[in-house]
Amino acid sequence: MAITRYATARWEGDLKAGAGRLETPRSGVLAGTRYGFNTRFGDENGTNPEELIAAAHAGCFAMALSAQLSEAGHPPSFVESRADVELSMDGGPHVTGVKLSVRGEAPGVSADEFRRHAETAKANCPISKLLASVPISLDVRDA
Numbered sequence: 001m002a003i004t005r006y007a008t009a010r011w012e013g014d015l016k017a018g019a020g021r022l023e024t025p026r027s028g029v030l031a032g033t034r035y036g037f038n039t040r041f042g043d044e045n046g047t048n049p050e051e052l053i054a055a056a057h058a059g060c061f062a063m064a065l066s067a068q069l070s071e072a073g074h075p076p077s078f079v080e081s082r083a084d085v086e087l088s089m090d091g092g093p094h095v096t097g098v099k100l101s102v103r104g105e106a107p108g109v110s111a112d113e114f115r116r117h118a119e120t121a122k123a124n125c126p127i128s129k130l131l132a133s134v135p136i137s138l139d140v141r142d143a
Helices: 049-071 111-124 126-130
Strands: 008-012 019-023 031-036 078-088 094-105 136-141
Touching (some): 049 126, 111 126
Parallel strands (some): 094 136
Antiparallel strands (some): 008 019
């Protein structure tokens, strides 16, 4: 059984002066969300593809780590993750890597055990697997 999720994008105009809107019709989370050249390469408000990838990776990783800890008999009190997607402009824009960082608390789990579970979650999270063409680092921080 497969689960399909989708989003739509509409772009109008050229790359620099144009603008786009993103939609996630099923959830409604993105409803006409603006994106454009200056939200991606500048500091204008709005989203961009790299930010959306970062959000997807942070969310997927946090869920995967929660599952790892729960399966080991230590459901976490919390897991907080961050994903930084790096976009290089050298030789044309391209993603060069992702930096994951996480902190959390799981009763009965040592810092070393937490780190091992985090590494396993990083390797097995579906979004990590999707992004396997770029290096993904992991920083595990104390709760």
